[in-house]
Amino acid sequence: MAIEIKKVAVVGGGTMGRQIALNAAIGGVETYLTDSFPGVLDKVAAWSKEYLNGRVAKGKMDSAAAEAVSKRFHLVPKLKDAVADADLVIEAIVENLDAKKELFANIEKVCKDSTIIVSNSSTFPPSLMAVALKKPERMANLHYFNPAxxxxxVEVVVGPQSGKETIDALVAFAGKIGKTPLTVRKEIEGFVVNRILQAITNEAWFLVENGYATYQDIDAGAEKGLGHPMGPFRTLDLAGLDTILDIRTAKYKASGCKEELRPPKLLAELVGKGHCGRKSGQGFYKYDK
Ligand SMILES: NC(=O)c1ccc[n+]([C@@H]2O[C@H](COP(=O)([O-])OP(=O)(O)OC[C@H]3O[C@@H](n4cnc5c(N)ncnc54)[C@H](O)[C@@H]3O)[C@@H](O)[C@H]2O)c1
Structure with missing residues (x-):
């Protein structure tokens, strides 16, 4: 039988970590969130209160349930206090491999022998991070999507070192918090969902750059022809065109400037004009700020 996850610790209270933690608390799990930067936990406290009040106001949750969630959602400044008694620790700190490895080694020093440790990383596969652990079989990735x-x-990413008990427990945990688990059975760059998104986006860029269709028509094709909620260019606007350009430029350089990986001209032009997508009020499309 899979290890039952009754207590969760989330490390990192930024965009993802706070949502991952609140989602677990809403799912009935005792949840401890910690962050190493002063002030973050105060912001999370205000944010979670506003979120739960909003759910009650919209009739999506009754006030007794919201109160119970608040009681299960603990904000603790010290890493040790968050992870000491946790069945599962979810890491959601900055995307920096050395910082993550250092954190995993520190977590293992103070958590239980049976604690499962996962990363929410979108890019680092579990085997790269598990080298920091004495018990690497306890590590996998639990990859959430924004807004978590x-x-x-959620993607449950299996590393070559991940134990079966670890994976079974994560799949069961996903069900408990109301998520559908997609098990990525072998490590691969981008895992599954982002690879599919990448393939669609690459094709969309090819069609635009070579004059086969406009980006508006391609979005209409994906939305009305395939039933996608958002076409590829609307999705890029949401993600932030500057961030996408940074990622593509880094990949292009890392490849030794392979021509097929050169960032699209139109992307660089838009970012050059300050059109970074939804957050700047203009990307491919115009938005009310
Ligand atoms: N943002 C997304 O859309 C998204 C989607 C899926 C996965 N992810 C992954 O989630 C992780 C976090 O991303 P994010 O967007 O939430 O980042 P973020 O920058 O919003 O938040 C990171 C938080 O970690 C805290 N932190 C940094 N170092 C720490 C440490 N050593 N100990 C404790 N706290 C620390 C920071 O204070 C900050 O609050 C990354 O690995 C990223 O790949 C992000």
């Missing part, structure tokens, strides 16, 4: 409170899927 609402997106229904």
């Amino acid at each position: 409170l609402h997106m229904a899927l």
Whole structure:
């Protein structure tokens, strides 16, 4: 039988960590969130209160349930206090491999022998991070999607060192918090969902750059022809065109400037004009700020 996850610790209270933690608390799990930067936990306290009040106001949750969630959602400044008694620790700190490895080694010093330790990283596969652990079989990735409170899927990424008990427990945990688990059975760059998104986006860029269709028509094709909620260019606007350009430029340089990986001209032009997508009020499309 899979190890039952009754207590969760989340490390990192930024965009993802706070939502991952609140989602677990809403799912009935005792949850401890910690962050190493002063002030973050105060912001999370205000944010979670506003979120739960909003759910009650919209009739999506009754006030007794919201109160119970608040009682299960603990904000603790010290790493040790968050992880000491946790069945599962979810790491959601900055995307820096050395920082993550240092953190995993510190977590293992103070957590239980049976604690499962996962990363929410979108890019680092579990085997790269598990080298920091004495018990690497306890590590996998549990990859959420933004906004983690609402997106229904998590990827359970299996590393070559991940134990079967670890994976079984994570799949069961996903069900408990209302998510559908997609098990990525072998490590691969981008895992599954982002690879599919990448393939669609690459094709969309090819069609635009070579004059086969406009980006508006391609979005209409994906939305009305395939039933996607958002076409590829609307999705890029949401993600932030500057961030996308940074990622593509880094990949292009890392490849030794392979021509097929050169960032699209139109992307660089838009970012050059300060059109970074939804957050700047203009990307491919115009938005009310
Ligand atoms: N943002 C996304 O859309 C998204 C989606 C899926 C996965 N991810 C992954 O989630 C992780 C976090 O991303 P994010 O966007 O939430 O980042 P973020 O920058 O919003 O938050 C990171 C938080 O970690 C804290 N932190 C940094 N170092 C720490 C440490 N050593 N100990 C404790 N806290 C520490 C920071 O204070 C900050 O609050 C990354 O690994 C990223 O790949 C992000």
